[in-house]
Amino acid sequence: MIKVAILEYENESMEVALALSKIYAYQDWTFRHFTKASDLARRLKEEEYQLFVFDEVFKTPRLESVFVHDHPNSMFVYLCENPIRTKGNDQRHRVLYLDKGNIRQEVLQVQDQLLSLSHQMDSYELNYDGVHVFLPYPDIYYLDKMEKMIYFHTKKGEFHERANMSDLEKAFTPYGFLRVHVSYLVNAIHIVAWYKDEVELDNGDRIPLSRQQKRKILALKKSNRTLG
Structure with a gap:
């Protein structure tokens, strides 16, 4: 609720x-x-x-x-x-x-x-070293891709699984996550500052921000503000 x-x-x-x-x-x-x-x-x-x-x-x-x-x-x-x-x-x-x-x-x-x-009150389930782990979306800071592995950076620590970033983007977007870079998906509730080529999170991490993704995000925010 x-x-x-x-x-x-x-x-x-x-x-x-x-x-x-x-x-x-x-x-x-x-x-x-x-x-x-x-x-x-x-x-x-x-x-x-x-x-x-x-x-x-x-x-x-x-x-x-x-x-x-x-x-x-x-x-x-x-x-x-x-x-x-x-x-x-x-x-x-x-x-x-x-x-x-x-x-x-x-x-x-x-x-x-x-x-x-x-x-955000839901949880994402992943299989981590043979164990099912449930990660509440608010506890996830960001996801990043290294080769074929996706790393989940959370308040509970770091987890990883083999997955496709594009598939995760579709699944995570309704939960308030933003694709700020081809290799990074960030939980927007943790963003505290936007810079020219980075976003800063409330845990102190700075995540790369590509110009292409920044343009897409700004265009989306502008369209949301002009609806109706």
């Missing part, structure tokens, strides 16, 4: 809930509305949330540390008067900035990223 925490005024919270109800029409999901960050912080001691929706007034270094930094597998949405200004140079793929004056349309435009949350 996808659990959503909304830290906003009541009117905006209802707009968000209505928009999410369309996106998660075929998934199990629930939300809780909070008006104080302290109430949400206390609630986090009892349950986890996969998606946080905050008013931009809560984008402070202290609250970023409490919520964003301490929940690396969750996605965050800031509702802003001016999303471009509030975002600044923030390149984290799992942090979105939406126009609070047009909430329903803005939420629908990022539905692919929000839908990836439901898939």
Whole structure:
């Protein structure tokens, strides 16, 4: 089940809930509305949330540390008067900035990223040295190919199997993974920065980024933002 925490005024919270109800029409999901960050912080001691929706007034270094930094597998949405200004140079793929004056349309435009949350709770099964291993998608940082072997870099360590990268790209794309290079497939929720020829992950690793793949990713992001 996808659990959503909304830290906003009541009117905006209802707009968000209505928009999410369309996106998660075929998934199990629930939300809780909070008006104080302290109430949400206390609630986090009892349950986890996969998606946080905050008013931009809560984008402070202290609250970023409490919520964003301490929940690396969750996605965050800031509702802003001016999303471009509030975002600044923030390149984290799992942090979105939406126009609070047009909430329903803005939420629908990022539905692919929000839908990836439901898939992230699944696991990938591989046969590692004769043993079946289940890797939760949020625990996978990236995959890289060396000759005919695919290496899985995860929070549990490194695993490998013989597989085709193109086949894995098709299987992993619905889970929020991006083909940033012919030999690398990266879990977008772990991307914290984009550079000219690399992407940086929240574990400190830097992954090669090819110009061709970068153009494809940017074109896809642009098309998603112009839907409807």
